[in-house]
Amino acid sequence: MKLTFAGVGAAFDPLLYTTSSLVEHAGFRLMVDCGYASLGSSLECDSQLSEIDALYLTHFHADHTFGLPALLGIMAERKRTHPFSICGQNGTEAYVQKLMQVAYPGLLKNLPFRLLFRESDIALELGPLLLEFARSLHPMKNMSVKINAGPLKLGISGDGAMTDETKLLLSDCDFLVHECYSPTERIPGHEAFQPLMSEIAHFGGLRELFLVHVFPDHREVIRQMAIKNSDRDNLIIRLPEPSSCFSLS
Ligand SMILES: [Zn+2]
Numbered sequence: 001m002k003l004t005f006a007g008v009g010a011a012f013d014p015l016l017y018t019t020s021s022l023v024e025h026a027g028f029r030l031m032v033d034c035g036y037a038s039l040g041s042s043l044e045c046d047s048q049l050s051e052i053d054a055l056y057l058t059h060f061h062a063d064h065t066f067g068l069p070a071l072l073g074i075m076a077e078r079k080r081t082h083p084f085s086i087c088g089q090n091g092t093e094a095y096v097q098k099l100m101q102v103a104y105p106g107l108l109k110n111l112p113f114r115l116l117f118r119e120s121d122i123a124l125e126l127g128p129l130l131l132e133f134a135r136s137l138h139p140m141k142n143m144s145v146k147i148n149a150g151p152l153k154l155g156i157s158g159d160g161a162m163t164d165e166t167k168l169l170l171s172d173c174d175f176l177v178h179e180c181y182s183p184t185e186r187i188p189g190h191e192a193f194q195p196l197m198s199e200i201a202h203f204g205g206l207r208e209l210f211l212v213h214v215f216p217d218h219r220e221v222i223r224q225m226a227i228k229n230s231d232r233d234n235l236i237i238r239l240p241e242p243s244s245c246f247s248l249s
């Protein structure tokens with residue numbers, strides 16, 4: 001499985017692009033979230049945006065979804081022909097229809113490929129992947145996802161603090177991408193480094209933790225905390241950069 005970060009920034013971070021990642025497994029390409037600034041990194045060179053098979057939206061905030069009109073426009077301009085799936089919580093199709101109506105009225109009707117919507121709050125099978133969901137603590141309903149790719153499990157939190165539901169979902173992950181907004185104290189609806197470390201202390205097989213969506217002013221402090229914690233339990237903790245790419249096996 002290959003994991004590429006298109007962006008790693010928090011909601012209003014102009015430098016690190018909005019948090020979005022691309023998961024590739026067995027020839028299938030799944031993008032997770034597509035914010036207003038997720039398409040500007042070198043993801044374009046590495047993985048041909050127009051060839052992504054599916055997009056999963058964790059929730060509907062702009063920093064996770066406002067890149068979608070441009071993504072569909074890129075696919076249309078390049079005359080993509082094979083179907084594209086947009087997946088997410090119940091209500092995703094209605095949200096995307098509304099977004100596209102505001103952004104580019106008429107584009108959805110003129111796409112040269114079939115647009116498929118897959119909605120669930122529980123689980124979806126998508127090509128070679130099984131996606132399972134649980135709700136985090138965030139001002140807007142956010143469904144964290146566990147991506148089962150053969151024997152490997154990759155969790156991606158989207159936004160929000162852990163809940164009993166997301167802990168249960170993510171506890172057997174090998175790899176975890178998690179929002180980490182602040183160093184010590186959770187601000188309402190967001191995760192913080194210290195409580196996150198306490199929560200994942202009980203995750204038996206977690207090997208690598210990727211911290212994203214970090215508030216810009218906290219990034220250096222959290223980087224230092226991550227270095228101090230990295231030796232513990234053989235867990236590797238990373239603060240990835242935009243366009244960084246990891247082979248997960
Ligand atoms: Zn966000």
Ligand SMILES: [Zn+2]
Pocket residue numbers: 059061138140159
């Ligand atoms: Zn959000």
